[in-house]
Amino acid sequence: MSKSNNVYKDAYNRGLRLLDETKSLPSEPELGTLLGVSRTTIRTILARMEETGLIAWNKRSKTVLRAPRPDDFFPEEETDTLSQIIERSFMRRLLAGGAEAGMQINELELAREIGVGTTSVREFLIRFSRFGLIEKRRNSHWVLKGFTRAFALELTEIREMFELRSAAAFAALPQDSPVWADLDLLEEEHRLLAREIATRFNEFSELDERFHRLIHRASHNRFIVDFYDVIAMIFHYHYQWNKAQERERNEVAVAEHLAYIAALKSRDLGKVDAACRKHLKSARHTLLTSIPDRAALPQQ
Amino acid sequence: MSKSNNVYKDAYNRGLRLLDETKSLPSEPELGTLLGVSRTTIRTILARMEETGLIAWNKRSKTVLRAPRPDDFFPEEETDTLSQIIERSFMRRLLAGGAEAGMQINELELAREIGVGTTSVREFLIRFSRFGLIEKRRNSHWVLKGFTRAFALELTEIREMFELRSAAAFAALPQDSPVWADLDLLEEEHRLLAREIATRFNEFSELDERFHRLIHRASHNRFIVDFYDVIAMIFHYHYQWNKAQERERNEVAVAEHLAYIAALKSRDLGKVDAACRKHLKSARHTLLTSIPDRAALPQQ
DNA sequence: ATAATGTCTTTTATCGTGAAAAAACATTTT
DNA sequence: AAAATGTTTTTTCACGATAAAAGACATTAT
Numbered sequence: 211m212s213k214s215n216n217v218y219k220d221a222y223n224r225g226l227r228l229l230d231e232t233k234s235l236p237s238e239p240e241l242g243t244l245l246g247v248s249r250t251t252i253r254t255i256l257a258r259m260e261e262t263g264l265i266a267w268n269k270r271s272k273t274v275l276r277a278p279r280p281d282d283f284f285p286e287e288e289t290d291t292l293s294q295i296i297e298r299s300f301m302r303r304l305l306a307g308g309a310e311a312g313m314q315i316n317e318l319e320l321a322r323e324i325g326v327g328t329t330s331v332r333e334f335l336i337r338f339s340r341f342g343l344i345e346k347r348r349n350s351h352w353v354l355k356g357f358t359r360a361f362a363l364e365l366t367e368i369r370e371m372f373e374l375r376s377a378a379a380f381a382a383l384p385q386d387s388p389v390w391a392d393l394d395l396l397e398e399e400h401r402l403l404a405r406e407i408a409t410r411f412n413e414f415s416e417l418d419e420r421f422h423r424l425i426h427r428a429s430h431n432r433f434i435v436d437f438y439d440v441i442a443m444i445f446h447y448h449y450q451w452n453k454a455q456e457r458e459r460n461e462v463a464v465a466e467h468l469a470y471i472a473a474l475k476s477r478d479l480g481k482v483d484a485a486c487r488k489h490l491k492s493a494r495h496t497l498l499t500s501i502p503d504r505a506a507l508p509q510q
Numbered sequence: 511m512s513k514s515n516n517v518y519k520d521a522y523n524r525g526l527r528l529l530d531e532t533k534s535l536p537s538e539p540e541l542g543t544l545l546g547v548s549r550t551t552i553r554t555i556l557a558r559m560e561e562t563g564l565i566a567w568n569k570r571s572k573t574v575l576r577a578p579r580p581d582d583f584f585p586e587e588e589t590d591t592l593s594q595i596i597e598r599s600f601m602r603r604l605l606a607g608g609a610e611a612g613m614q615i616n617e618l619e620l621a622r623e624i625g626v627g628t629t630s631v632r633e634f635l636i637r638f639s640r641f642g643l644i645e646k647r648r649n650s651h652w653v654l655k656g657f658t659r660a661f662a663l664e665l666t667e668i669r670e671m672f673e674l675r676s677a678a679a680f681a682a683l684p685q686d687s688p689v690w691a692d693l694d695l696l697e698e699e700h701r702l703l704a705r706e707i708a709t710r711f712n713e714f715s716e717l718d719e720r721f722h723r724l725i726h727r728a729s730h731n732r733f734i735v736d737f738y739d740v741i742a743m744i745f746h747y748h749y750q751w752n753k754a755q756e757r758e759r760n761e762v763a764v765a766e767h768l769a770y771i772a773a774l775k776s777r778d779l780g781k782v783d784a785a786c787r788k789h790l791k792s793a794r795h796t797l798l799t800s801i802p803d804r805a806a807l808p809q810q
Numbered sequence: 811a812t813a814a815t816g817t818c819t820t821t822t823a824t825c826g827t828g829a830a831a832a833a834a835c836a837t838t839t840t
Numbered sequence: 841a842a843a844a845t846g847t848t849t850t851t852t853c854a855c856g857a858t859a860a861a862a863g864a865c866a867t868t869a870t
């Protein structure tokens with residue numbers, strides 16, 4: 211099978227949306243930057259668009275002939291990266307119970323189960339290992355450390371250390387820094403979401419991530435910024451799994467964010483520290499309550 | 511070439527040293543745990559020892575016939591892991607100048623240069639990426655971020671945060687914790703080294719790592735413990751490269767460690783904090799002075 | 811002369827394969 | 841019967857090969 215052409219398919223789908231907006235497409239390099247792919251892929255896309263009668267293509271002229279129909283799009287699942295597919299399968303296994311700490315992870319078995327080569331699984335596990343949930347035994351299997359209470363506590367300990375420092379750095383940024391404008395925009399989005407929280411509560415997690423990443427970036431420290439990947443991954447899957455009181459939780463979190471933003475804007479370090487601590491405390495609480503108690507039993 | 515048998519060769523070399531000590535070898539499973547390899551490898555080793563006339567092997571009896579000679583050992587370089595080989599080559603390139611920030615890293619070229627397959631290089635780069643020195647562009651090349659002043663500052667910022675916390679946790683450990691015995695042992699080793707610093711100064715870095723890892727372990731936080739890998743890697747290569755005033759530097763560091771150990775034993779948090787800060791400050795200074803100024807120029 | 815298109819080359823992503831090493835199972839020895 | 845040895849199976853590690861995607865070079869159009 212070698213390599214799937216998901217990059218092409220995903221870019222094609224996104225390209226279809228451009229057809230609605232204009233009567234003719236821009237140049238190939240321009241499309242490349244627009245869709246974030248190389249010209250090679252753009253040309254493959256254009257070739258297919260021509261073939262399916264979506265556009266007339268002759269050198270520089272790329273005229274839109276008709277609007278894309280639903281069946282012009284490639285199926286969503288064909289646009290996923292292999293590593294996304296592996297990650298999803300792996301996390302499903304991990305969260306869908308039966309994943310006791312200390313359990314062995316078998317590359318070959320995982321690969322067969324997902325239907326991919328072992329190389330891809332190996333590479334995924336190596337990348338995944340930095341999240342602290344698995345560990346490699348040299349020349350042998352991986353060991354699952356488990357999504358335990360201990361893990362959550364260790365994660366939040368670092369998170370709190372990093373975010374308090376980043377928040378302080380943020381508040382100390384000069385008034386003319388562009389981050390203040392970014393913060394204003396995020397504040398506005400929070401206000402909008404707060405108003406319609408009853409229906410849009412599930413949009414919070416995406417906003418949450420953008421907000422915290424903005425703050426962490428103020429640390430100007432790659433290790434702090436990169437660590438947010440761990441948090442984001444955990445929260446992403448965690449919230450997919452645990453939907454209890456999602457609306458209430460998010461409503462509280464939005465309010466806390468707004469208080470946090472106000473504190474940042476006040477540039478009063480004491481207030482920032484207090485607002486940040488308060489939010490992190492409730493975030494930790496939410497994460498901890500969602501972990502089954504079984505996992506709190508002594509490990510190893 | 512498939513897979514080199516370096517595990518066997520390394521275990522064989524270590525196994526040879528056992529022959530000096532006894533007249534007959536223990537059971538296969540026992541040898542396995544002793545050398546940290548599987549029985550399969552043990553049996554391959556025994557087979558060769560028999561073949562070269564080192565032992566007489568018949569089922570349970572493994573009698574030593576003669577002492578190993580220098581030429582019985584496999585050459586050192588054949589006992590290295592592939593990832594060690596790749597890491598060394600890569601770091602040599604990186605430190606031996608000509609590695610400007612922003613430079614592209616080519617998997618294929620690296621693999622050809624080192625004489626290994628691309629898969630191994632890919633896996634190495636993925637593992638290496640957590641050190642924050644390289645970054646991947648999706649579907650494209652890796653980018654070298656460079657061993658710059660900024661990198662050193664970001665690294666030490668985290669190190670200081672983590673170590674201060676670990677040191678405080680260490681000092682708070684109950685008197686009957688086994689770590690105090692470990693600390694006593696390390697203290698003794700430091701005293702011995704201090705006495706013979708003139709000749710043994712190059713043994714410090716190994717002691718340094720053991721000392722700091724002991725302290726970090728007191729945090730009981732996997733992210734803190736794991737982060738020491740980054741520090742250890744940087745210091746390892748950094749000190750190989752920069753030998754200026756090595757003796758003096760290490761002499762100072764040993765004295766600082768002894769003061770740090772005394773502070774820990776006093777269990778006075780104020781003293782611990784002061785001693786830790788003092789040592790970390792000079793460690794940072796040493797690291798920073800060794801980075802060429804060119805690297806301090808504005809990046810990107 | 812600049813920027814696009816057309817064409818060719820290189821690199822990345824992924825697989826299947828095979829030897830090294832581990833692990834599991836069967837048999838023998840104490 | 842517990843622990844060792846003997847034998848077989850499974851898994852990991854690393855490679856070369858190949859399609860997808862990126863990138864480089866050549867040519868053409870504005």
